[in-house]
Amino acid sequence: MKFRANLLIGGALFGLVVIAGLFAPLLAHTDPVMGANLMNAELPPDTEFWFGTDAQGRDIYSRVLHGARISLTVGIVSQLINTVIGVCLGLSAGYWGGWWDDFVSGLTNLMLAIPSLIFALAIMAILNPGLTSLLIALGLTNWSFTCRLARASALSLKSQGYVQAAKVLGYSDVRIMLTQLLPNMLGPIIVIGTLGMGGAVLAEASLSFLGLGIRPPYPSWGSMLSDARDQITTAPWISIFPGLAIFVTVLGLNLLGDGLRDILDPQSRTRRA
Amino acid sequence: MTAQPLLEVQNLRIDLAIGNARFPAVQDVSFTIEKGETLGLVGESGCGKSITALALIGLLRPPLSLAGGTIRFNGKDIQNLSSAEMRKLRGNRISMIFQEPMTALNPLSPVGRQIAEMFVLHKGATWKEAERHAIEALASVRVPAPDRRVKDYPHQLSGGMRQRVMIAIALACGPDLLLADEPTTALDVTVQAEILDLIRELSAAKGTAVLMISHDLGLIANMCRRVGVMYAGRIVEHRAAEDIFRTPSHPYTKGLVASLPLLGARAQHGQKRLQEIEGVVPPVADFPVGCRFNPRCYAATDVCHVDDPAVTELRHGGYVRCHHHD
Amino acid sequence: MTEVNQDTILKVEDLAVHFPVGGGLLGGPRRFVHAVDGVDLELKRGECLGLVGESGCGKSTLALSILGLQKPTRGRIVVNGHDIADDSVGRMTRARTTQMVFQDPYSSLNPRQTVRKTLEAPLRLHGFNAKSEIDDRIVDMLRHVGLRADVAKRFPHEFSGGQRQRIGIARALILRPQIVVLDEPVSALDVSIRAQIINLLLELKETLSLSYIMISHDLGVVEHMSDKVAVMYLGRIVETGNWKTIFSTPRHPYTRALIEAIPDPFKQSRGMKIVGEIPNPLNPPAGCGFNPRCPEARDLCRVPPTPDLEAIGADHLVRCRRVHEISAGKLTAP
Numbered sequence: 029m030k031f032r033a034n035l036l037i038g039g040a041l042f043g044l045v046v047i048a049g050l051f052a053p054l055l056a057h058t059d060p061v062m063g064a065n066l067m068n069a070e071l072p073p074d075t076e077f078w079f080g081t082d083a084q085g086r087d088i089y090s091r092v093l094h095g096a097r098i099s100l101t102v103g104i105v106s107q108l109i110n111t112v113i114g115v116c117l118g119l120s121a122g123y124w125g126g127w128w129d130d131f132v133s134g135l136t137n138l139m140l141a142i143p144s145l146i147f148a149l150a151i152m153a154i155l156n157p158g159l160t161s162l163l164i165a166l167g168l169t170n171w172s173f174t175c176r177l178a179r180a181s182a183l184s185l186k187s188q189g190y191v192q193a194a195k196v197l198g199y200s201d202v203r204i205m206l207t208q209l210l211p212n213m214l215g216p217i218i219v220i221g222t223l224g225m226g227g228a229v230l231a232e233a234s235l236s237f238l239g240l241g242i243r244p245p246y247p248s249w250g251s252m253l254s255d256a257r258d259q260i261t262t263a264p265w266i267s268i269f270p271g272l273a274i275f276v277t278v279l280g281l282n283l284l285g286d287g288l289r290d291i292l293d294p295q296s297r298t299r300r301a
Numbered sequence: 302m303t304a305q306p307l308l309e310v311q312n313l314r315i316d317l318a319i320g321n322a323r324f325p326a327v328q329d330v331s332f333t334i335e336k337g338e339t340l341g342l343v344g345e346s347g348c349g350k351s352i353t354a355l356a357l358i359g360l361l362r363p364p365l366s367l368a369g370g371t372i373r374f375n376g377k378d379i380q381n382l383s384s385a386e387m388r389k390l391r392g393n394r395i396s397m398i399f400q401e402p403m404t405a406l407n408p409l410s411p412v413g414r415q416i417a418e419m420f421v422l423h424k425g426a427t428w429k430e431a432e433r434h435a436i437e438a439l440a441s442v443r444v445p446a447p448d449r450r451v452k453d454y455p456h457q458l459s460g461g462m463r464q465r466v467m468i469a470i471a472l473a474c475g476p477d478l479l480l481a482d483e484p485t486t487a488l489d490v491t492v493q494a495e496i497l498d499l500i501r502e503l504s505a506a507k508g509t510a511v512l513m514i515s516h517d518l519g520l521i522a523n524m525c526r527r528v529g530v531m532y533a534g535r536i537v538e539h540r541a542a543e544d545i546f547r548t549p550s551h552p553y554t555k556g557l558v559a560s561l562p563l564l565g566a567r568a569q570h571g572q573k574r575l576q577e578i579e580g581v582v583p584p585v586a587d588f589p590v591g592c593r594f595n596p597r598c599y600a601a602t603d604v605c606h607v608d609d610p611a612v613t614e615l616r617h618g619g620y621v622r623c624h625h626h627d
Numbered sequence: 628m629t630e631v632n633q634d635t636i637l638k639v640e641d642l643a644v645h646f647p648v649g650g651g652l653l654g655g656p657r658r659f660v661h662a663v664d665g666v667d668l669e670l671k672r673g674e675c676l677g678l679v680g681e682s683g684c685g686k687s688t689l690a691l692s693i694l695g696l697q698k699p700t701r702g703r704i705v706v707n708g709h710d711i712a713d714d715s716v717g718r719m720t721r722a723r724t725t726q727m728v729f730q731d732p733y734s735s736l737n738p739r740q741t742v743r744k745t746l747e748a749p750l751r752l753h754g755f756n757a758k759s760e761i762d763d764r765i766v767d768m769l770r771h772v773g774l775r776a777d778v779a780k781r782f783p784h785e786f787s788g789g790q791r792q793r794i795g796i797a798r799a800l801i802l803r804p805q806i807v808v809l810d811e812p813v814s815a816l817d818v819s820i821r822a823q824i825i826n827l828l829l830e831l832k833e834t835l836s837l838s839y840i841m842i843s844h845d846l847g848v849v850e851h852m853s854d855k856v857a858v859m860y861l862g863r864i865v866e867t868g869n870w871k872t873i874f875s876t877p878r879h880p881y882t883r884a885l886i887e888a889i890p891d892p893f894k895q896s897r898g899m900k901i902v903g904e905i906p907n908p909l910n911p912p913a914g915c916g917f918n919p920r921c922p923e924a925r926d927l928c929r930v931p932p933t934p935d936l937e938a939i940g941a942d943h944l945v946r947c948r949r950v951h952e953i954s955a956g957k958l959t960a961p
Contacts, residue, residue: 188734188735189729189730189731189734189735189736189795190734190735190736190737192696192727192729192735193727193729193735193795193798193799195696195718196694196695196696196721196722196725196726196727196799197722197726197748197749197752197798197802198717198718198719198721198722198723198749198752198753198802199718199749199752200718203752207748208737211737211739211740212737212738212739345817345818345819346817459904461904462904489681489682489844489904490681490844490846490885490888490889491681491884491885491888491901491904492681492904493888493890494887494888494890494900495900495902497890498900501895516817516818517818517890518818518892519889519890519891519892520890522890522892522893523890523891523892523894523895524890524895542892543892543893545892546892546893553819556819557818557819560818560819560821560822561818561821561822561847562822562825562845562847562848562850562851562852563847563892564846564847564850564874564886564889565850565874566847566850566851567850567851567870567874568850568871568874568875572829572851574826574829575822575825575826575851576822577822577823577826578819578820578822578823581787581788581789581790581817581820582787582817582819582820597819
């Protein structure tokens, strides 16, 4: 069955990245920042340096492992911020309607009209480069899809009998949103969140590549790629392995998102004849 | 009039596939419809009445499939027709109307065009002739100002008007048989009464036979001369309409008749507790062994849990499928 | 404060709900649909009031106002001597007085909540904290609606339609309300299940001393359950009286048409037919709202204003100018 394959492969790939990130200090051979040794510069992969070394002679294998920590942190935390913003705005807009809905919908459309990476670039240009700024920049720029989804779900769910019943039972609006609407829209939101995490990992890599994200010498996959630009023909392994890591993470997250969608989405209620 | 009935269904069986298992959603269903006659099929959700109609018109789709029996229409077996041959029959000789006309009508096309299409498709009319026929057809279902209404889109019409349009489409080619599946369930009672009158009058005028399907026993008895009561995929009782209410024979029919709060009953007998039928309608995958009504039946004995009751002809016409019928 | 009879639990006075249509920046002229237009009702303790009429007649809007889900444009809704149309009466107070049973047992239960959670959450919200008391109330309520206590840990999809409706009834009654609005309580259920729920509702009315307002299009059910019946058309009550009067000697042509429209299993012909559908409420006809469809309509029926509700017998009110000319039971063809 197709959906199981999506879920399994996606889960396995993403699981691999999570394990790499969690146990990076144990799995790494050298310190990713301090391990520079110009004697070993630009060595191709061998039994000692599995992924080879970079221009400063740092072990790329160790740096890729540590890079997973940064990518995962950025992906998970920024997407969590996005999800919270998107759900709060979309859920309340759909449920309350009126001027608040007009305002939120307008804001969402505005956000969708601005390319989120450019927006994040602008925020990063104002803030100092670094992990916290990156989380803020990516966390504030990618909530519009979640917001739209939450709004649409709230609109369709609020006419359900159990929502009416909750009102009649005296529930406050906030309680209705949290206990009646939110649990019933969570499935698709998790899917969007998972897919968004892949996007955030890519965005982090792009920003770091441009020098506006994680600054060297910290081992972000994006900044590693950026460093490796000049040696791409002479020492391709310096760019291949961080690139591969990004590829595996994003692919894993996208497959996982697709797999979750197949499980969570179809209301497999069979109709009686 | 020939002796041959318009439609003769024998031992119809429809299977429902769940995973690799197949369950008989409809089994041993046999009935005939004479030319111009109105036959009623009554039953609850899941009893198989709607899929029986779909089988007649060749519209069963997986997980449902025709698994046995013969369907003889105008003396010709139609259960094995190719889809091209079935298409020629469908809409032309046999047509169907549904509960919710909004989903059966194309929302992007004016209703006049949807009616006209039938004349172009089945009668080879030009679009110009067909448009004129469409106005006549709308007038025949008593839509006011039909020459203006033909330009309306389905969402511009009320539920009752949409059902009239559906009837106009269904009767456009003067079919021999109209399948009406809960045609008034979504409508208000006053509109329902008008639609029922319309079906009654038009079918009488054009000699169209009708298979009327509903969960409403009163409506079926009102509309039809003969009635088949379905339960869990079988016709459990087949009687003249007036006998169903006066002398029901199957315990299920008796239960239904006694459980209905009929208009006027309270004035006669006071506010009595309604007679209840215990239990719930079983799902297709869970039909009981023996008589399928046995878990809910007050008269069930050991034999009912083992043997499937055969058909017993009743003295005053009709038949019943019960070990302990009156 | 209005004079209130001890037996009167609910009094609706001159209630109106007008919805704005159009208006705004681009919406063209702002107009109002008079969904409910000057309704007076009285519900006595232990009574069941049947509200009947075609879709769009305003019966649902009226019920929503009584539940506090729809703010009335004008008028008073007095429960136990207190006007609950007033904003100062909160959802919580209303919740303990008025509850609702929904039509569709499938969409009216939260699919992610167990039966226990469905019943426990409102109790906690209304200040019940002791686990033993909550348990007792839940078990007691499940027993009242004919369910075993062990169903509490199950989710809605594990139940049949009839059982779900029992859970919906338990939820409506868990706060011990006095008035319950029943919105088509059996029409979404299988025919063979309806009798169970009707019997249950009538039983609970006695054992828990409830008063019902029931909306239904099934006149058989209305006749069986109601003590009093109000027939609505275009936002107004056109006839009201006790069930026997309404069903045996209806006087308004619309009431008669509704009753005649029920398919009679024993005869095919109908005594009285009306044609057409409810007019556009944005543009109601002048005079009596029913005149375009009424076989009895004469010129005087087409003259404004709208006819008044007129008492023609004990508790029997009819809104028809020709009520004295058209005698009960005999209707002329147009």
